Amino acid sequence: MTMESVDNYQLFGISDIPDIEPGTDLAEVIVSAFEKYGGLKNQDVIVVASKIVSKAENMxxxxxxxxxxxxxxxxxxxxxxxxxxxxxxxxxxxxxxxxxxxxxxxxxxxxxxxxxxxxxxxxxxxxLLPRDPDKSAERISLGILEQAGVQVAVVISDSHGRADRAGAGAVALGIYGISPLRITSTTQANGKVKYAEETLCDLLAAGASVILGQRGRGIPVVCVRGLSFQFDPTASVKSILHYAPKDSNVSQ
Amino acid sequence: MTMESVDNYQLFGISDIPDIEPGTDLAEVIVSAFEKYGGLKNQDVIVVASKIVSKAENMxxxxxxxxxxxxxxxxxxxxxxxxxxxxxxxxxxxxxxxxxxxxxxxxxxxxxxxxxxxxxxxxxxxxLLPRDPDKSAERISLGILEQAGVQVAVVISDSHGRADRAGAGAVALGIYGISPLRITSTTQANGKVKYAEETLCDLLAAGASVILGQRGRGIPVVCVRGLSFQFDPTASVKSILHYAPKDSNVSQ
Missing domain, CATH: 3.90.1660.10 (CofE-like domain)
Structure with missing residues (x-):
């Protein structure tokens, strides 16, 4: 993906998401909650805590x-x-x-x-975790497109710790619409071109988690606004997982 | 730390940081670069790529x-x-x-x-990495306070990959002014109180890295604005590291 113009963005949390029951249409809940924030915009990235996705999917x-x-x-x-x-x-x-x-x-x-x-x-x-978080993200994005007419990317985020330090960070479990990786290249002093891959979906999940927080903060949805990216309907976290099962492209 | 009011924040990159030479005063460079953005504000969190800290410290x-x-x-x-x-x-x-x-x-x-x-x-x-990144963060923050009269928190960030997925995320190596952990509590259905620790410094490093990027994007400093936190001059990443050497409080 190209993302040359990303030099600023903002994040805000959606604080009045109701309790999520099995079968709840998350797209509908999100579209409705955003009304008081002036609605969703094309190119917004919506980060959703995996917990409410699990609840809606009765996990x-x-x-x-x-x-x-x-x-x-x-x-x-x-x-x-x-x-x-x-x-x-x-x-x-x-x-x-x-x-x-x-x-x-x-x-x-x-x-x-x-x-x-x-x-x-x-x-x-x-x-438990959603059974297919990429699919969950897709379902939410397509639901929002259908109900509100805007095309947003969706990231399903979860928390996870690191071996070297206390506390939990956040990673992306599922994604739709925005590439999971950003690839940058630089030319070294010796003329060789070196490529670096960044796990953009995890950076977004983590940045949003400053607001999402863990348990009990009551803000399970965050809007990331101001990123410029090429909408990619084939984007998935599954595609960058080293331990994904071989048959993992089978949908639910 | 308490952070109840965090429901939105913004990030912007400082794109005209000059090449950093050994001995460069990073506080001076940062204060000067922020002039065209209206200057720094109290409670800003400045995320600095570890690479320019290493360069300034001649590593x-x-x-x-x-x-x-x-x-x-x-x-x-x-x-x-x-x-x-x-x-x-x-x-x-x-x-x-x-x-x-x-x-x-x-x-x-x-x-x-x-x-x-x-x-x-x-x-x-x-x-190599800065020898004592918490100390580097403190030095930058105190330098900014001295030169611009504003009290900002500083996070030194670096990239690192995860075993389960392609690409690199970002973590904090050093910090000054803002607690590395956020602790939240919730009461469970059975009345037990459960605590969760989040590695706030890593979430901030990651969110800023959407802008910082890796190699060659040319934006080594990001301002995180709009967080409400209690300034903590004792904050350090070292304090949350499981493998920190016992004598690691010895400063440079």
């Missing part, structure tokens, strides 16, 4: 029907997490590693995340 | 005087990087791992980064 999972394997019981002993939650993390993962406290898993779709993105809502209830 | 390192150990020769064979550069990465690191292409190292100060942050400028010249 709740009760621990009551889960029975913990010996592997899950051992993982619970190491991490201090409930055995049934550990079983769900194992079921959601391609592989995992733990250093005793953190449990880092490569989730089935290829995302490396804390606890494979399994989020504990209570002792009996967890919520 | 250039020639490969000519380096002799590669057998370990470096083996690492060069695996990664395809020059032997002498591998030796410098080893010298800069507490530990490292490689999957053949990527070389991920925990740098001496505790940052986990691609090639320990060693950046190859040519076959004969690399540039």
């Amino acid at each position: 709740y999972c009760s621990t009551s029907g889960v029975s913990a394997s010996s592997e899950a019981i051992e993982l619970a002993r190491i991490t201090g997490k409930p055995e049934k939650v550990c079983q769900i993390v194992i079921d959601e993962s391609q592989s995992y590693r733990t250093n005793g406290k953190a449990l880092i898993a490569v989730q089935k779709q290829g995302f490396e995340l804390s606890s494979a993105g399994v989020d504990r809502l209570s002792d009996e209830l967890v919520i | 250039y390192c020639s490969t000519s005087g380096v002799s590669a150990s057998s370990e470096a020769i083996e690492l060069a064979r695996i990664t395809g990087k020059p032997e002498k550069v591998c030796q410098i990465v080893i010298d800069e690191s507490q530990s490292y791992r490689t999957n053949g292409k990527a070389l991920i190292a925990v740098q001496k100060q505790g940052f986990e980064l691609s090639s320990a942050g060693v950046d190859r400028l040519s076959d004969e010249l690399v540039i």
Whole structure:
């Protein structure tokens, strides 16, 4: 993508998103919430917290029907997490590693995340990641186009920690309309051209997360305005994942 | 820190920063560059690319005087990087791992980064990270306060990749004035209070990197304006690093 003209942009949070129920049309909720902000604009990038996408897609999972394997019981002993939650993390993962406290898993779709993105809502209830976040992003964008007549890019963001430091940052799980990578080139002193790839979708997810925040800040949607980019309906996070399963282009 | 009122902010890049030479006073350069943007304001957060900090602090390192150990020769064979550069990465690191292409190292100060942050400028010249990026951030902020009379927070940012995806994101190496973490709490359905820590300094570094970009975009300084935060002169990235050396509070 070309993005020469990006030297400023702004972000604002949409604070009056109602509670999201399974089956909620997120495009409708977003279009409606933006009305009091003067509406959406073409070329806006809408960053949506994965949590509300999971809720709308009914990704709740009760621990009551889960029975913990010996592997899950051992993982619970190491991490201090409930055995049934550990079983769900194992079921959601391609592989995992733990250093005793953190449990880092490569989730089935290829995302490396804390606890494979399994989020504990209570002792009996967890919520899983959207099944196909690129598809979720596409659905929201196309819904907004249909309902409001504007073409926006959508980024589904989630939080994840780094091994070297405390706290959580944010990454993109799904994207629609804006390329996940930005490629820049420079000519070195010796004349060789060097290319650098930046994970633009993650930079946007992180910048928006200054507003989104984690749990309980009540702002699950952020508008990024002022970026100049070429709208790309084929953009996906899946396309840049090293551990994506081979059949991952099969849609839901 | 409290940050209840953060529901919007803006970022803009400072595009006419001159080439930085060893010994350049970055505070002076930044104050001067901001003049045509109406000047700096109290509570601005200035994000500075680590590269220009390294240049100002003369962190250039020639490969000519380096002799590669057998370990470096083996690492060069695996990664395809020059032997002498591998030796410098080893010298800069507490530990490292490689999957053949990527070389991920925990740098001496505790940052986990691609090639320990060693950046190859040519076959004969690399540039290393600032020796104490928190101190660098403090120096820039205090210089700006002295020269322009405004109190700004400073974040020194650098790029780094993730194992699960292509491209580079951005993290904070050093900080001054703004807490590196934001802590939020929520009460769960069962009445338990759950705390979440977000690495605010990394979110800011990433959001700014949409503008900073990597190599050759020519915008090494970004202003983040509109955040409301309590100025904290004790803030440091060092304080949240899991692998920071025990004696890391020794200043330069």
